[in-house]
Amino acid sequence: MEVDPKKCVACANCVPVCPMGAIYIDPAVNRATVNLDECVECFTCHRGMSKEHLNPTLVRAVRRVAKFFRFRFEPEPDVCPTDALTPQELAWPRVVRRAFSDPLVPHESTGIHGRGTEEVKTNDVTGRVKEGEAGFTIEFGRPGVGVRFRDVQKMTTALVALPVEFEDKNPVSSLMTDRATGALRADVLDEKVMSAILELKTRLEHVPAVLARVEAVAQGLRTIVSIGVSTRCDAAGDDRLAPVLAREGYVFFRGKTNLGLGRRPTPANA
Amino acid sequence: MTNTLHRFGAPETQRDDYIVFAMASKGINDAGSAEKLRSFLALAVKHGPVNVGHAIKGGMYRPSENLTPLAHWSRPADGDPEAVVRSIEEPSTVAAVFDDVAKVEALLRDLKAADLGVSVNIASLAAEANACCQRAGITRHSIEYSLGFHGDLNQLPDRHVLELSTMCGHGMVSHNFARKMIDLVRENRRTPQQAAATMARFCTCGIFNLTRAIRVLEQARKGE
Numbered sequence: 001m002e003v004d005p006k007k008c009v010a011c012a013n014c015v016p017v018c019p020m021g022a023i024y025i026d027p028a029v030n031r032a033t034v035n036l037d038e039c040v041e042c043f044t045c046h047r048g049m050s051k052e053h054l055n056p057t058l059v060r061a062v063r064r065v066a067k068f069f070r071f072r073f074e075p076e077p078d079v080c081p082t083d084a085l086t087p088q089e090l091a092w093p094r095v096v097r098r099a100f101s102d103p104l105v106p107h108e109s110t111g112i113h114g115r116g117t118e119e120v121k122t123n124d125v126t127g128r129v130k131e132g133e134a135g136f137t138i139e140f141g142r143p144g145v146g147v148r149f150r151d152v153q154k155m156t157t158a159l160v161a162l163p164v165e166f167e168d169k170n171p172v173s174s175l176m177t178d179r180a181t182g183a184l185r186a187d188v189l190d191e192k193v194m195s196a197i198l199e200l201k202t203r204l205e206h207v208p209a210v211l212a213r214v215e216a217v218a219q220g221l222r223t224i225v226s227i228g229v230s231t232r233c234d235a236a237g238d239d240r241l242a243p244v245l246a247r248e249g250y251v252f253f254r255g256k257t258n259l260g261l262g263r264r265p266t267p268a269n270a
Numbered sequence: 271m272t273n274t275l276h277r278f279g280a281p282e283t284q285r286d287d288y289i290v291f292a293m294a295s296k297g298i299n300d301a302g303s304a305e306k307l308r309s310f311l312a313l314a315v316k317h318g319p320v321n322v323g324h325a326i327k328g329g330m331y332r333p334s335e336n337l338t339p340l341a342h343w344s345r346p347a348d349g350d351p352e353a354v355v356r357s358i359e360e361p362s363t364v365a366a367v368f369d370d371v372a373k374v375e376a377l378l379r380d381l382k383a384a385d386l387g388v389s390v391n392i393a394s395l396a397a398e399a400n401a402c403c404q405r406a407g408i409t410r411h412s413i414e415y416s417l418g419f420h421g422d423l424n425q426l427p428d429r430h431v432l433e434l435s436t437m438c439g440h441g442m443v444s445h446n447f448a449r450k451m452i453d454l455v456r457e458n459r460r461t462p463q464q465a466a467a468t469m470a471r472f473c474t475c476g477i478f479n480l481t482r483a484i485r486v487l488e489q490a491r492k493g494e
Contacts, residue, residue: 260411
Protein backbone atom coordinates (compact mmCIF):
# COMPACT_ATOMS: atom_id res chain seq x y z
CA MET A 1 0.00 0.00 0.00
CA GLU A 2 1.17 3.50 -0.71
CA VAL A 3 -0.04 6.99 0.13
CA ASP A 4 -0.49 9.53 -2.63
CA PRO A 5 1.41 12.61 -1.32
CA LYS A 6 -0.62 14.88 -3.60
CA LYS A 7 -3.83 13.77 -1.90
CA CYS A 8 -2.74 13.12 1.70
CA VAL A 9 -3.60 15.92 4.17
CA ALA A 10 -1.80 14.30 7.14
CA CYS A 11 -5.01 13.93 9.16
CA ALA A 12 -3.47 10.72 10.61
CA ASN A 13 -6.77 8.84 10.70
CA CYS A 14 -5.08 5.94 8.91
CA VAL A 15 -2.24 5.67 11.46
CA PRO A 16 -4.07 3.67 14.16
CA VAL A 17 -6.14 1.79 11.58
CA CYS A 18 -3.12 -0.15 10.29
CA PRO A 19 -3.01 -3.58 12.04
CA MET A 20 0.77 -3.70 11.69
CA GLY A 21 1.46 -0.13 12.83
CA ALA A 22 3.18 0.46 9.49
CA ILE A 23 1.71 3.92 8.77
CA TYR A 24 3.11 7.10 10.31
CA ILE A 25 3.19 10.81 9.56
CA ASP A 26 6.66 11.64 8.27
CA PRO A 27 7.53 15.04 9.77
CA ALA A 28 9.96 15.72 6.92
CA VAL A 29 7.13 15.86 4.36
CA ASN A 30 4.07 16.08 6.65
CA ARG A 31 2.36 13.24 4.84
CA ALA A 32 1.29 9.75 5.88
CA THR A 33 3.99 7.27 4.92
CA VAL A 34 3.94 3.48 4.78
CA ASN A 35 6.82 1.38 6.08
CA LEU A 36 6.69 -1.10 3.22
CA ASP A 37 8.78 -3.70 5.02
CA GLU A 38 6.16 -3.88 7.80
CA CYS A 39 3.08 -3.47 5.56
CA VAL A 40 1.42 -6.83 4.95
CA GLU A 41 -0.90 -5.61 2.14
CA CYS A 42 -4.02 -6.45 4.12
CA PHE A 43 -5.86 -3.49 2.53
CA THR A 44 -7.48 -2.63 5.88
CA CYS A 45 -6.66 1.06 5.41
CA HIS A 46 -7.80 1.21 1.79
CA ARG A 47 -10.95 -0.86 2.14
CA GLY A 48 -11.93 -0.27 5.76
CA MET A 49 -11.86 3.51 5.82
CA SER A 50 -14.79 5.45 4.43
CA LYS A 51 -13.97 8.06 1.81
CA GLU A 52 -15.07 11.63 1.16
CA HIS A 53 -13.09 12.51 -2.01
CA LEU A 54 -12.56 16.09 -0.84
CA ASN A 55 -10.22 18.58 -2.48
CA PRO A 56 -6.82 18.17 -0.71
CA THR A 57 -5.90 21.86 -1.07
CA LEU A 58 -9.16 22.92 0.56
CA VAL A 59 -8.81 20.40 3.39
CA ARG A 60 -5.21 21.46 4.08
CA ALA A 61 -6.28 25.12 4.22
CA VAL A 62 -9.09 24.37 6.66
CA ARG A 63 -6.77 22.27 8.81
CA ARG A 64 -4.14 25.02 8.80
CA VAL A 65 -6.65 27.62 10.00
CA ALA A 66 -8.03 25.28 12.67
CA LYS A 67 -4.50 24.49 13.84
CA PHE A 68 -3.61 28.20 14.08
CA PHE A 69 -6.56 28.84 16.40
CA ARG A 70 -5.88 25.61 18.31
CA PHE A 71 -9.35 24.30 17.42
CA ARG A 72 -9.85 20.66 18.24
CA PHE A 73 -11.83 19.09 15.45
CA GLU A 74 -13.22 15.64 16.19
CA PRO A 75 -13.65 14.01 12.80
CA GLU A 76 -15.05 10.57 12.28
CA PRO A 77 -12.04 8.36 13.05
CA ASP A 78 -12.49 5.92 10.17
CA VAL A 79 -12.52 8.36 7.26
CA CYS A 80 -9.85 9.18 4.69
CA PRO A 81 -11.05 12.62 3.53
CA THR A 82 -9.17 12.61 0.23
CA ASP A 83 -8.93 8.93 -0.77
CA ALA A 84 -5.12 9.08 -0.50
CA LEU A 85 -4.42 5.40 0.14
CA THR A 86 -3.33 3.81 -3.10
CA PRO A 87 -2.82 0.08 -3.75
CA GLN A 88 0.41 -0.71 -5.55
CA GLU A 89 1.03 -3.37 -8.17
CA LEU A 90 2.21 -6.49 -6.32
CA ALA A 91 4.75 -8.82 -7.86
CA TRP A 92 6.15 -12.10 -6.59
CA PRO A 93 7.07 -12.63 -3.79
CA ARG A 94 5.36 -9.56 -2.30
CA VAL A 95 2.01 -10.75 -3.62
CA VAL A 96 2.18 -13.50 -0.99
CA ARG A 97 1.65 -10.82 1.65
CA ARG A 98 -1.79 -9.97 0.36
CA ALA A 99 -2.79 -13.61 -0.14
CA PHE A 100 -2.12 -14.29 3.56
CA SER A 101 -3.39 -10.97 4.91
CA ASP A 102 -6.44 -9.80 2.98
CA PRO A 103 -9.43 -12.05 3.79
CA LEU A 104 -11.16 -11.03 0.58
CA VAL A 105 -8.45 -12.54 -1.60
CA PRO A 106 -8.84 -16.28 -2.19
CA HIS A 107 -5.72 -18.44 -2.06
CA GLU A 108 -4.97 -20.04 -5.40
CA SER A 109 -4.02 -23.22 -3.56
CA THR A 110 -7.38 -23.64 -1.84
CA GLY A 111 -9.88 -21.39 -3.54
CA ILE A 112 -10.96 -20.42 -0.02
CA HIS A 113 -11.17 -16.82 1.13
CA GLY A 114 -9.03 -16.46 4.23
CA ARG A 115 -5.81 -18.02 5.35
CA GLY A 116 -6.67 -21.67 5.82
CA THR A 117 -9.01 -24.34 4.59
CA GLU A 118 -12.44 -25.47 5.64
CA GLU A 119 -10.88 -27.62 8.42
CA VAL A 120 -13.61 -29.00 10.74
CA LYS A 121 -16.17 -26.44 9.63
CA THR A 122 -17.28 -28.82 6.88
CA ASN A 123 -16.11 -32.02 8.55
CA ASP A 124 -19.68 -33.32 8.45
CA VAL A 125 -19.40 -33.28 4.65
CA THR A 126 -15.71 -33.98 4.01
CA GLY A 127 -14.99 -36.43 6.84
CA ARG A 128 -11.47 -35.03 6.95
CA VAL A 129 -10.93 -35.57 10.70
CA LYS A 130 -12.27 -38.91 11.89
CA GLU A 131 -12.94 -40.37 15.32
CA GLY A 132 -9.61 -41.15 16.97
CA GLU A 133 -7.89 -38.39 15.02
CA ALA A 134 -7.03 -34.80 15.88
CA GLY A 135 -6.79 -31.92 13.46
CA PHE A 136 -4.49 -29.03 14.33
CA THR A 137 -4.69 -25.42 13.18
CA ILE A 138 -1.47 -23.72 14.22
CA GLU A 139 -1.79 -20.06 13.43
CA PHE A 140 1.15 -17.65 13.41
CA GLY A 141 0.98 -13.88 13.72
CA ARG A 142 -2.41 -13.61 15.25
CA PRO A 143 -3.66 -11.49 16.92
CA GLY A 144 -2.36 -8.34 15.27
CA VAL A 145 1.35 -9.11 15.40
CA GLY A 146 2.17 -10.57 12.00
CA VAL A 147 4.77 -13.16 11.08
CA ARG A 148 7.55 -13.73 8.59
CA PHE A 149 7.71 -17.10 6.89
CA ARG A 150 11.17 -17.66 8.35
CA ASP A 151 9.42 -18.19 11.71
CA VAL A 152 6.75 -20.41 10.16
CA GLN A 153 9.51 -22.60 8.70
CA LYS A 154 10.99 -23.12 12.16
CA MET A 155 7.73 -24.81 13.11
CA THR A 156 7.27 -26.85 9.93
CA THR A 157 10.81 -28.23 10.09
CA ALA A 158 10.37 -29.11 13.76
CA LEU A 159 7.11 -30.96 13.22
CA VAL A 160 8.10 -33.23 10.32
CA ALA A 161 9.83 -35.63 12.69
CA LEU A 162 6.52 -36.35 14.40
CA PRO A 163 3.77 -38.65 13.06
CA VAL A 164 1.76 -35.83 11.49
CA GLU A 165 0.14 -35.39 8.11
CA PHE A 166 0.15 -31.86 6.68
CA GLU A 167 -3.08 -30.76 5.03
CA ASP A 168 -2.52 -30.72 1.27
CA LYS A 169 -4.99 -28.00 0.40
CA ASN A 170 -3.50 -25.39 2.70
CA PRO A 171 -1.73 -22.15 1.74
CA VAL A 172 1.32 -22.85 3.93
CA SER A 173 1.61 -26.42 2.65
CA SER A 174 1.55 -25.03 -0.88
CA LEU A 175 4.72 -23.06 -0.08
CA MET A 176 6.62 -26.16 1.06
CA THR A 177 9.36 -27.22 -1.30
CA ASP A 178 10.18 -30.40 0.59
CA ARG A 179 7.58 -32.23 2.68
CA ALA A 180 10.30 -34.43 4.17
CA THR A 181 12.14 -31.49 5.73
CA GLY A 182 9.30 -28.99 6.02
CA ALA A 183 11.33 -26.39 4.13
CA LEU A 184 9.44 -23.47 2.56
CA ARG A 185 10.29 -21.58 -0.62
CA ALA A 186 13.44 -19.57 0.03
CA ASP A 187 12.14 -16.50 -1.78
CA VAL A 188 9.22 -15.99 0.63
CA LEU A 189 11.04 -16.46 3.94
CA ASP A 190 11.45 -12.74 4.62
CA GLU A 191 7.92 -11.83 3.58
CA LYS A 192 5.72 -10.62 6.41
CA VAL A 193 2.03 -11.54 6.53
CA MET A 194 -0.89 -10.89 8.88
CA SER A 195 -1.15 -14.56 9.72
CA ALA A 196 -0.44 -18.00 8.35
CA ILE A 197 -2.13 -21.21 9.38
CA LEU A 198 -0.41 -24.57 9.36
CA GLU A 199 -2.88 -27.44 9.31
CA LEU A 200 -2.06 -31.02 10.14
CA LYS A 201 -3.64 -34.20 11.35
CA THR A 202 -2.47 -36.90 13.75
CA ARG A 203 -3.82 -39.68 15.94
CA LEU A 204 -5.28 -38.68 19.31
CA GLU A 205 -2.51 -40.52 21.14
CA HIS A 206 0.07 -38.25 19.50
CA VAL A 207 -1.64 -35.01 20.56
CA PRO A 208 0.55 -34.49 23.68
CA ALA A 209 3.77 -34.87 21.67
CA VAL A 210 2.61 -32.46 18.98
CA LEU A 211 1.49 -29.88 21.54
CA ALA A 212 4.78 -30.14 23.42
CA ARG A 213 6.73 -29.57 20.20
CA VAL A 214 4.55 -26.66 19.10
CA GLU A 215 4.86 -24.95 22.49
CA ALA A 216 8.62 -25.47 22.59
CA VAL A 217 9.16 -23.99 19.14
CA ALA A 218 6.70 -21.13 19.79
CA GLN A 219 8.83 -19.95 22.71
CA GLY A 220 11.63 -19.11 20.29
CA LEU A 221 9.55 -17.23 17.73
CA ARG A 222 9.14 -13.48 17.45
CA THR A 223 5.41 -13.81 17.07
CA ILE A 224 2.26 -15.25 18.63
CA VAL A 225 1.09 -18.79 17.93
CA SER A 226 -2.62 -19.60 18.35
CA ILE A 227 -3.44 -23.28 18.64
CA GLY A 228 -6.68 -24.98 17.69
CA VAL A 229 -7.29 -28.74 18.02
CA SER A 230 -10.29 -30.56 16.66
CA THR A 231 -11.81 -34.01 16.52
CA ARG A 232 -14.85 -35.91 15.34
CA CYS A 233 -17.37 -36.58 18.09
CA ASP A 234 -18.96 -39.99 18.65
CA ALA A 235 -22.60 -40.89 18.05
CA ALA A 236 -23.58 -39.38 21.40
CA GLY A 237 -21.81 -36.10 20.66
CA ASP A 238 -19.00 -36.78 23.13
CA ASP A 239 -15.36 -36.30 22.23
CA ARG A 240 -12.19 -38.09 23.35
CA LEU A 241 -10.01 -35.04 22.77
CA ALA A 242 -11.10 -33.00 25.80
CA PRO A 243 -9.77 -35.52 28.38
CA VAL A 244 -6.42 -35.58 26.56
CA LEU A 245 -6.14 -31.79 26.67
CA ALA A 246 -7.20 -31.70 30.32
CA ARG A 247 -4.55 -34.26 31.23
CA GLU A 248 -1.96 -32.08 29.52
CA GLY A 249 -3.00 -29.17 31.73
CA TYR A 250 -4.65 -27.00 29.10
CA VAL A 251 -7.44 -24.64 30.06
CA PHE A 252 -9.90 -24.57 27.19
CA PHE A 253 -13.45 -23.34 27.05
CA ARG A 254 -13.97 -21.72 23.66
CA GLY A 255 -14.66 -23.88 20.65
CA LYS A 256 -16.12 -24.22 17.24
CA THR A 257 -18.95 -26.75 17.16
CA ASN A 258 -19.93 -28.41 13.89
CA LEU A 259 -23.61 -29.29 14.18
CA GLY A 260 -23.56 -32.06 11.58
CA LEU A 261 -26.29 -30.53 9.43
CA GLY A 262 -24.25 -30.64 6.21
CA ARG A 263 -24.43 -33.54 3.80
CA ARG A 264 -23.07 -34.69 0.47
CA PRO A 265 -25.46 -34.38 -2.42
CA THR A 266 -27.12 -37.62 -3.40
CA PRO A 267 -27.36 -38.51 -7.10
CA ALA A 268 -31.00 -37.45 -6.96
CA ASN A 269 -30.32 -33.91 -5.70
CA ALA A 270 -26.78 -33.38 -7.08
CA MET B 271 -9.77 -20.01 8.44
CA THR B 272 -10.05 -19.83 12.22
CA ASN B 273 -11.31 -16.27 12.43
CA THR B 274 -14.04 -17.04 14.95
CA LEU B 275 -12.13 -19.41 17.21
CA HIS B 276 -9.61 -17.42 19.21
CA ARG B 277 -11.57 -14.59 20.82
CA PHE B 278 -9.80 -13.34 23.90
CA GLY B 279 -11.51 -13.15 27.27
CA ALA B 280 -12.39 -15.19 30.34
CA PRO B 281 -15.45 -17.47 30.03
CA GLU B 282 -17.67 -15.04 31.94
CA THR B 283 -16.92 -12.37 29.31
CA GLN B 284 -18.07 -14.62 26.47
CA ARG B 285 -21.59 -15.50 27.60
CA ASP B 286 -23.10 -12.94 25.24
CA ASP B 287 -21.14 -14.07 22.22
CA TYR B 288 -22.37 -16.72 19.78
CA ILE B 289 -21.37 -16.80 16.12
CA VAL B 290 -23.49 -19.11 14.04
CA PHE B 291 -22.19 -19.55 10.52
CA ALA B 292 -22.91 -21.67 7.48
CA MET B 293 -20.85 -22.77 4.51
CA ALA B 294 -20.77 -25.38 1.81
CA SER B 295 -17.75 -27.53 1.03
CA LYS B 296 -15.93 -26.50 -2.11
CA GLY B 297 -16.30 -29.04 -4.89
CA ILE B 298 -18.68 -31.24 -2.89
CA ASN B 299 -21.93 -29.50 -2.06
CA ASP B 300 -21.28 -25.88 -3.05
CA ALA B 301 -23.10 -26.04 -6.38
CA GLY B 302 -26.33 -24.15 -5.95
CA SER B 303 -25.58 -23.44 -2.30
CA ALA B 304 -26.09 -19.68 -2.53
CA GLU B 305 -29.84 -20.11 -2.17
CA LYS B 306 -29.34 -22.31 0.90
CA LEU B 307 -26.98 -19.80 2.46
CA ARG B 308 -29.50 -17.06 1.79
CA SER B 309 -32.17 -19.18 3.51
CA PHE B 310 -29.82 -19.73 6.45
CA LEU B 311 -29.18 -16.05 6.91
CA ALA B 312 -32.84 -15.14 6.44
CA LEU B 313 -33.72 -17.56 9.25
CA ALA B 314 -30.96 -16.07 11.40
CA VAL B 315 -32.14 -12.50 10.82
CA LYS B 316 -35.59 -13.52 12.04
CA HIS B 317 -34.10 -14.13 15.50
CA GLY B 318 -32.50 -10.72 15.93
CA PRO B 319 -28.72 -11.05 15.54
CA VAL B 320 -26.49 -8.16 16.57
CA ASN B 321 -24.47 -8.50 13.36
CA VAL B 322 -24.55 -10.56 10.17
CA GLY B 323 -22.09 -10.90 7.35
CA HIS B 324 -21.06 -12.48 4.10
CA ALA B 325 -17.35 -13.32 3.84
CA ILE B 326 -17.01 -11.77 0.38
CA LYS B 327 -19.66 -9.04 0.29
CA GLY B 328 -19.18 -7.74 3.83
CA GLY B 329 -21.16 -7.30 7.01
CA MET B 330 -24.18 -5.16 7.86
CA TYR B 331 -21.80 -2.44 9.09
CA ARG B 332 -19.73 -1.29 6.12
CA PRO B 333 -17.48 1.59 5.16
CA SER B 334 -18.88 4.11 2.71
CA GLU B 335 -17.26 5.02 -0.59
CA ASN B 336 -19.01 8.36 -0.79
CA LEU B 337 -19.42 10.11 2.54
CA THR B 338 -20.11 13.81 2.60
CA PRO B 339 -18.53 16.10 5.23
CA LEU B 340 -21.94 16.22 6.92
CA ALA B 341 -21.20 12.71 8.16
CA HIS B 342 -18.97 14.23 10.84
CA TRP B 343 -22.09 15.66 12.46
CA SER B 344 -24.70 13.13 11.41
CA ARG B 345 -23.45 9.83 10.08
CA PRO B 346 -25.93 7.92 7.91
CA ALA B 347 -27.24 4.92 9.83
CA ASP B 348 -25.87 1.57 8.79
CA GLY B 349 -26.73 -1.93 9.90
CA ASP B 350 -29.25 -3.38 7.47
CA PRO B 351 -29.19 -7.20 7.82
CA GLU B 352 -31.65 -7.65 4.96
CA ALA B 353 -29.16 -6.03 2.58
CA VAL B 354 -26.62 -8.71 3.48
CA VAL B 355 -29.17 -11.46 2.84
CA ARG B 356 -30.01 -9.98 -0.56
CA SER B 357 -26.33 -9.71 -1.49
CA ILE B 358 -25.67 -13.47 -1.34
CA GLU B 359 -25.16 -14.61 -4.91
CA GLU B 360 -22.29 -17.05 -4.62
CA PRO B 361 -21.02 -19.73 -2.21
CA SER B 362 -19.08 -18.36 0.72
CA THR B 363 -19.33 -18.26 4.50
CA VAL B 364 -22.30 -16.40 5.97
CA ALA B 365 -22.48 -15.62 9.67
CA ALA B 366 -24.84 -14.25 12.30
CA VAL B 367 -23.76 -13.05 15.73
CA PHE B 368 -26.07 -13.39 18.72
CA ASP B 369 -25.86 -12.09 22.27
CA ASP B 370 -28.49 -14.42 23.71
CA VAL B 371 -28.29 -18.22 23.78
CA ALA B 372 -32.11 -18.50 23.71
CA LYS B 373 -32.09 -16.91 20.26
CA VAL B 374 -29.42 -19.37 19.11
CA GLU B 375 -31.49 -22.28 20.36
CA ALA B 376 -34.54 -21.03 18.48
CA LEU B 377 -32.44 -20.65 15.32
CA LEU B 378 -31.09 -24.20 15.68
CA ARG B 379 -34.63 -25.56 15.85
CA ASP B 380 -35.47 -23.68 12.65
CA LEU B 381 -32.31 -24.91 10.93
CA LYS B 382 -33.00 -28.50 11.88
CA ALA B 383 -36.48 -28.23 10.42
CA ALA B 384 -35.24 -26.44 7.29
CA ASP B 385 -32.69 -29.22 6.57
CA LEU B 386 -30.64 -27.05 4.23
CA GLY B 387 -27.77 -29.54 3.84
CA VAL B 388 -24.95 -27.01 4.31
CA SER B 389 -22.54 -27.16 7.24
CA VAL B 390 -23.47 -25.04 10.25
CA ASN B 391 -21.10 -24.23 13.11
CA ILE B 392 -21.30 -22.30 16.37
CA ALA B 393 -18.22 -20.49 17.66
CA SER B 394 -18.74 -19.79 21.35
CA LEU B 395 -18.12 -21.32 24.74
CA ALA B 396 -18.00 -25.00 23.78
CA ALA B 397 -20.07 -26.28 26.69
CA GLU B 398 -22.78 -23.67 26.07
CA ALA B 399 -22.95 -24.63 22.39
CA ASN B 400 -23.18 -28.33 23.21
CA ALA B 401 -25.96 -27.77 25.74
CA CYS B 402 -27.78 -25.55 23.26
CA CYS B 403 -27.53 -28.26 20.58
CA GLN B 404 -28.92 -30.87 22.94
CA ARG B 405 -31.88 -28.68 23.85
CA ALA B 406 -32.57 -28.22 20.14
CA GLY B 407 -32.35 -31.96 19.52
CA ILE B 408 -29.05 -31.82 17.60
CA THR B 409 -26.04 -34.06 18.26
CA ARG B 410 -22.82 -32.22 17.49
CA HIS B 411 -20.60 -33.74 14.83
CA SER B 412 -17.15 -32.26 15.48
CA ILE B 413 -15.51 -29.86 17.88
CA GLU B 414 -12.44 -27.63 17.64
CA TYR B 415 -11.04 -26.19 20.87
CA SER B 416 -9.03 -23.01 21.17
CA LEU B 417 -5.90 -23.51 23.26
CA GLY B 418 -5.18 -19.79 23.28
CA PHE B 419 -2.07 -17.77 22.53
CA HIS B 420 1.52 -18.95 22.90
CA GLY B 421 4.95 -17.66 21.93
CA ASP B 422 6.11 -14.08 22.39
CA LEU B 423 3.22 -12.86 24.54
CA ASN B 424 5.07 -9.62 25.34
CA GLN B 425 3.80 -8.33 22.00
CA LEU B 426 0.16 -8.49 23.12
CA PRO B 427 -1.73 -5.39 24.35
CA ASP B 428 -3.94 -5.16 27.46
CA ARG B 429 -7.08 -7.25 27.93
CA HIS B 430 -9.65 -4.62 26.94
CA VAL B 431 -7.86 -3.97 23.66
CA LEU B 432 -7.53 -7.70 23.01
CA GLU B 433 -11.18 -8.39 23.81
CA LEU B 434 -12.13 -5.85 21.15
CA SER B 435 -9.52 -6.53 18.48
CA THR B 436 -9.88 -10.34 18.53
CA MET B 437 -13.57 -10.01 17.67
CA CYS B 438 -12.34 -9.67 14.10
CA GLY B 439 -10.31 -12.82 13.73
CA HIS B 440 -8.81 -11.67 10.46
CA GLY B 441 -7.13 -8.82 12.34
CA MET B 442 -8.89 -5.98 10.52
CA VAL B 443 -9.62 -4.21 13.83
CA SER B 444 -6.13 -3.20 14.86
CA HIS B 445 -4.94 -3.05 18.46
CA ASN B 446 -4.15 0.65 17.99
CA PHE B 447 -7.60 1.41 16.64
CA ALA B 448 -9.30 -0.49 19.47
CA ARG B 449 -7.16 1.48 21.92
CA LYS B 450 -8.17 4.73 20.20
CA MET B 451 -11.84 3.81 20.51
CA ILE B 452 -11.38 3.08 24.21
CA ASP B 453 -9.70 6.47 24.65
CA LEU B 454 -12.49 8.26 22.77
CA VAL B 455 -15.08 6.63 25.01
CA ARG B 456 -13.13 7.37 28.19
CA GLU B 457 -12.84 11.02 27.13
CA ASN B 458 -16.59 11.08 26.38
CA ARG B 459 -15.90 12.05 22.78
CA ARG B 460 -17.76 9.01 21.45
CA THR B 461 -20.46 6.80 22.94
CA PRO B 462 -19.72 3.09 23.30
CA GLN B 463 -22.39 2.47 20.66
CA GLN B 464 -20.67 4.78 18.18
CA ALA B 465 -17.24 3.32 18.91
CA ALA B 466 -18.52 -0.26 18.54
CA ALA B 467 -20.17 0.51 15.18
CA THR B 468 -16.99 2.21 13.96
CA MET B 469 -14.91 -0.89 14.74
CA ALA B 470 -17.56 -3.18 13.22
CA ARG B 471 -17.16 -1.46 9.84
CA PHE B 472 -13.64 -2.88 9.55
CA CYS B 473 -14.74 -6.49 10.11
CA THR B 474 -15.45 -7.67 6.57
CA CYS B 475 -17.07 -10.95 7.66
CA GLY B 476 -19.60 -9.26 9.94
CA ILE B 477 -18.68 -11.31 13.01
CA PHE B 478 -17.85 -8.37 15.29
CA ASN B 479 -20.17 -8.56 18.31
CA LEU B 480 -21.41 -5.05 19.06
CA THR B 481 -23.17 -6.00 22.29
CA ARG B 482 -19.96 -7.42 23.72
CA ALA B 483 -17.93 -4.49 22.40
CA ILE B 484 -20.24 -1.96 24.09
CA ARG B 485 -19.90 -3.86 27.36
CA VAL B 486 -16.10 -3.98 27.08
CA LEU B 487 -15.96 -0.26 26.24
CA GLU B 488 -18.13 0.56 29.28
CA GLN B 489 -15.83 -1.51 31.50
CA ALA B 490 -12.74 0.11 30.01
CA ARG B 491 -14.23 3.58 30.57
CA LYS B 492 -14.55 2.85 34.30
CA GLY B 493 -11.23 1.04 34.50
CA GLU B 494 -12.92 -2.22 35.53
